[in-house]
Amino acid sequence: MSFSSLISRTKPKHRAVDAVANLRDENRRLLTQLFGARDHIAVQEQQLTDVRAKRAEAEQVVVCLAADLDERTTERDQAVAEVTALRAQLAPFLAAEANANAVTVPASVRDTTAFEDQATAPINVRPLWEAIGPVVRTEGSTDPAHLPAA
Template identity: 45%
Template sequence: MTVMIPWPRREAGRHSRPALIQALRTENAKLKAFESAANDFFLRLLADRDDVYAAWQNAMRQCAEAETAAVCMEETARQLKLENVELLARLANVDAVTVPPAERDTSAPEDQATEPIPVRALWDALGAGPVQAVLPPSHEDPGTGRIL
């Protein structure tokens, strides 16, 4: 059986051993540079991830502190409202005017009850209907010619 694989020739040219070694070394150098760049990029990604995680932890800590402060402020506000209600009640009791109930003496003539005051609509009081214009007193009535 014959081997049908074309073996590289040992003569100078494109597939000579020194040229092949040089091409492999060049490719190896390119791959190492690519690997180094990928490692640098991966380290930057890890550093960014660590920074984001630290910022997230800081935000969660600040959130917890804010919730604690809010609870304390709500309790303080509730206590201040209760104290305010107590102080308003004390002030109302101190400033209260206490007068015993009394009855008005109506024996004098000027204290006698009067008749109720008649209240009418404006046009009834002026003698005008709702469809007539209310004129000032210096105008003449066009129907009668008299001064109103």
């Protein structure tokens, strides 16, 4: 190796062969991206078609369910009206049965003949003022000479 080959040049030589090779590499890279994009677009279009088909199917199901709901609502309203009419017819029979089977018990009186069951007398509760005695105000003073003699 010579000494001149070890010294790097500040500007590389622009050769047409190198430019053509770079352009071919870039062209190959762009074609690869193009084919990848085509594949991706095809997959996306297929997914979009599937989603649209599923959406149409779901809309059809919703329409069927809405019709079924309307039908069931009408049936329910008719059943409620019928139950109301039957309750009105049945009410007199239920009242008559309740009156016939009523349980009546006379008012009870507590037997207090035994000693343990004697009624208690009222408890004499005196007001707190009477139990403790008169309250003397000290007006904030703690001096024992201020308190009146008992």
